[in-house]
Amino acid sequence: MDRRSLLLISALGLAISASAAVSFYRYVIVQNFEIFIEVAEPGAEGGAAENEL
Amino acid sequence: MNPLDYIARDALSCQWDQASFFLFSENVFSPLIYYSHLFPAVAGLLLTLIIWSQKKRSLINNVFALLALLFSIWSLMDLMLWATERPEIIMFVWSSLIYFEVLIYACALYLSYLFFYERDAPFRLKAIVVALMLPAILLAPSSLNLVGFDYTNCDREAIEGPLWHYYTYGVELLFAGWIMILAVMRRREVADVHRKNQIIVFGTGVLLFLGTFSWGNIVGSLSEDWALAQYGLFGMPLFLTFVVFLMVRYQAFNVKLIGAQALVLGLWILLLSLLFLQSIDSARPVIVISLALFAVFGIQLVRGVEREITQRVHIEELATNLAAANARLRELDRQKTEFVSIASHQLRSPLTAMTGYSSLMLEGAFGELTSELREPAMRIFESGKTMAVAIDDFLNVTRIEQGKMVYTYEDFILHTLIKQAIAEMQLIAERKNIALVYESKMAGMPIHADKGKVKQIITNLIDNAIKYTKEGSVKIAIGLSADGMASVTISDTGIGLSHEDTIKLFQKFSRADNANEISVKGTGLGLFIALEMARAQGGDITVSSPGRGKGTTFVFTIPVQGSPKSGGVV
Numbered sequence: 001m002d003r004r005s006l007l008l009i010s011a012l013g014l015a016i017s018a019s020a021a022v023s024f025y026r027y028v029i030v031q032n033f034e035i036f037i038e039v040a041e042p043g044a045e046g047g048a049a050e051n052e053l
Numbered sequence: 054m055n056p057l058d059y060i061a062r063d064a065l066s067c068q069w070d071q072a073s074f075f076l077f078s079e080n081v082f083s084p085l086i087y088y089s090h091l092f093p094a095v096a097g098l099l100l101t102l103i104i105w106s107q108k109k110r111s112l113i114n115n116v117f118a119l120l121a122l123l124f125s126i127w128s129l130m131d132l133m134l135w136a137t138e139r140p141e142i143i144m145f146v147w148s149s150l151i152y153f154e155v156l157i158y159a160c161a162l163y164l165s166y167l168f169f170y171e172r173d174a175p176f177r178l179k180a181i182v183v184a185l186m187l188p189a190i191l192l193a194p195s196s197l198n199l200v201g202f203d204y205t206n207c208d209r210e211a212i213e214g215p216l217w218h219y220y221t222y223g224v225e226l227l228f229a230g231w232i233m234i235l236a237v238m239r240r241r242e243v244a245d246v247h248r249k250n251q252i253i254v255f256g257t258g259v260l261l262f263l264g265t266f267s268w269g270n271i272v273g274s275l276s277e278d279w280a281l282a283q284y285g286l287f288g289m290p291l292f293l294t295f296v297v298f299l300m301v302r303y304q305a306f307n308v309k310l311i312g313a314q315a316l317v318l319g320l321w322i323l324l325l326s327l328l329f330l331q332s333i334d335s336a337r338p339v340i341v342i343s344l345a346l347f348a349v350f351g352i353q354l355v356r357g358v359e360r361e362i363t364q365r366v367h368i369e370e371l372a373t374n375l376a377a378a379n380a381r382l383r384e385l386d387r388q389k390t391e392f393v394s395i396a397s398h399q400l401r402s403p404l405t406a407m408t409g410y411s412s413l414m415l416e417g418a419f420g421e422l423t424s425e426l427r428e429p430a431m432r433i434f435e436s437g438k439t440m441a442v443a444i445d446d447f448l449n450v451t452r453i454e455q456g457k458m459v460y461t462y463e464d465f466i467l468h469t470l471i472k473q474a475i476a477e478m479q480l481i482a483e484r485k486n487i488a489l490v491y492e493s494k495m496a497g498m499p500i501h502a503d504k505g506k507v508k509q510i511i512t513n514l515i516d517n518a519i520k521y522t523k524e525g526s527v528k529i530a531i532g533l534s535a536d537g538m539a540s541v542t543i544s545d546t547g548i549g550l551s552h553e554d555t556i557k558l559f560q561k562f563s564r565a566d567n568a569n570e571i572s573v574k575g576t577g578l579g580l581f582i583a584l585e586m587a588r589a590q591g592g593d594i595t596v597s598s599p600g601r602g603k604g605t606t607f608v609f610t611i612p613v614q615g616s617p618k619s620g621g622v623v
Binding site: 001002004005008009011012015016019020022023024026027028031033034035036037 | 112140141142144145148149152156173176179180183186187190191193194196199200201202203204205212
């Protein structure tokens with residue numbers, strides 16, 4: 001494989017690592033994501049209202 | 054309250070089980086999920102290890118191993134999503150799946166290019182693929198990838214955003230289409246049917262793999278029924294089946310050993326995994342015995358293939374060495390021929406002076422020679438003539454071997470030519486008291502050939518007949534052969550030939566075993582040259598003898614030009 005291709009693949013690897021690091025920080029460290037919870041009506045099957053915590 | 058704390062408290066009411074190693078929990082409601090994920094994951098990992106443990110690895114093998122590794126990691130991560138109860142882990146793993154998905158498709162495209170074209174892909178193609186992947190990779194941590202975590206009715210799912218639904222799946226389908234176009238184009242380009250079949254099998258295998266994988270993911274994602282997605286994982290074993298078929302049927306990848314190892318391990322894992330199915334309790338002893346037997350036979354199979362490959366490599370090395378030795382021998386032979394040619398030319402000039410001056414001395418050009426001087430002068434002259442004939446033979450052989458013998462064709466009467474040759478040989482025959490008898494029934498037969506070469510052939514045959522005849526006669530007859538060619542038959546009453554002698558007589562430096570009986574000097578090249586010259590002009594020379602001491606008959610044939618005319622006896 002030529003030098004340019006190796007550089008391209010290295011850059012791709014770097015981008016994936018950086019992106020994965022940001023994801024890990026966001027989702028695992030600071031846990032910054034939205035949670036959708038549907039509150040089921042008593043006695044009803046399935047939920048009606050949707051709340052966002 | 055922190056939403057995650059709320060979920061943690063509420064999780065008890067959802068009856069979520071805590072996962073060990075993020076992989077094993079009661080949350081995975083069906084053993085089929087473990088089966089569909091662990092089997093391809095372990096098979097892929099083992100395949101990667103097998104390929105990367107080989108001493109000789111080509112680029113295509115490396116890419117193939119990388120594809121198997123990426124798929125294995127994807128399978129394990131997907132299994133984590135089924136097993137774990139922790140939302141932050143689910144969100145992180147789910148968001149990271151996007152890297153592996155686009156990489157799997159890109160690897161499949163690269164692998165297909167390498168297989169179809171048998172060379173590395175151009176940089177431009179790689180740059181386009183990476184550029185198409187980049188948005189999915191860079192936006193992976195954003196809310197375009199995952200909108201949020203769905204806790205509705207105790208669900209444990211991420212809600213996928215437009216990056217997944219529109220861009221990533223779009224790019225994946227584009228890559229799959231690209232592979233299909235490459236396969237169709239390449240199949241049209243190649244002429245070899247064997248290669249066309251390889252392309253069809255590989256293209257079908259990789260597209261079925263990606264198709265099954267995409268179908269599982271896309272249908273699962275859009276319908277949000279993730280139970281469907283697990284069937285997509287069976288694409289990898291399907292692809293492996295095609296690859297193994299390619300290895301066995303078409304010797305593709307040049308990794309028969311890897312194929313055998315992967316097949317054995319894959320089947321072994323398949324058998325092993327059956328042990329974990331709860332519904333087949335009664336069959337467990339049979340499976341255990343099968344596993345043990347298969348382990349033994351599998352090892353034998355792999356060793357057998359390894360031995361066969363080692364032998365094949367050894368034979369290939371020997372063939373390569375032999376080819377090199379042959380090339381070297383050809384070069385040496387060429388150098389030898391060139392040397393003989395140069396040496397012969399260098400010897401010829403002084404020899405011409407020796408024979409010329411000795412001839413002049415014998416003719417009295419430098420005064421009358423005394424009887425004491427005449428004898429040495431005669432010896433110089435005759436030895437010089439013998440040597441000149443030998444040098445001419447060497448030069449003729451060189452010309453024949455180099456394909457440089459020139460033939461100048463002309464029309465002439467064969468009868469006249471034979472008479473000239475007989476006249477020249479008459480004196481030598483008389484010295485040995487051998488009668489030269491010529492009989493021609495086709496006196497006016499016209500021939501279109503190289504007159505000088507034909508005369509040389511006939512002279513050589515008559516000369517041989519005289520040399521190898523102690524007493525008796527040499528008969529020369531001209532006629533027509535059965536196939537309509539002019540034939541010159543030279544038969545003698547000489548020492549004759551055994552059957553073995555007649556077979557090797559026309560080879561270079563070959564002489565009859567009984568030639569020494571009558572002390573005849575010669576290079577052993579005359580008949581070789583005569584036969585080559587005859588064949589070059591469309592003719593032939595054959596020899597026959599009733600046996601040793603019973604004489605020999607040579608028949609020289611040459612194509613006739615025009616209609617033959619009958620003649621008389623000379």
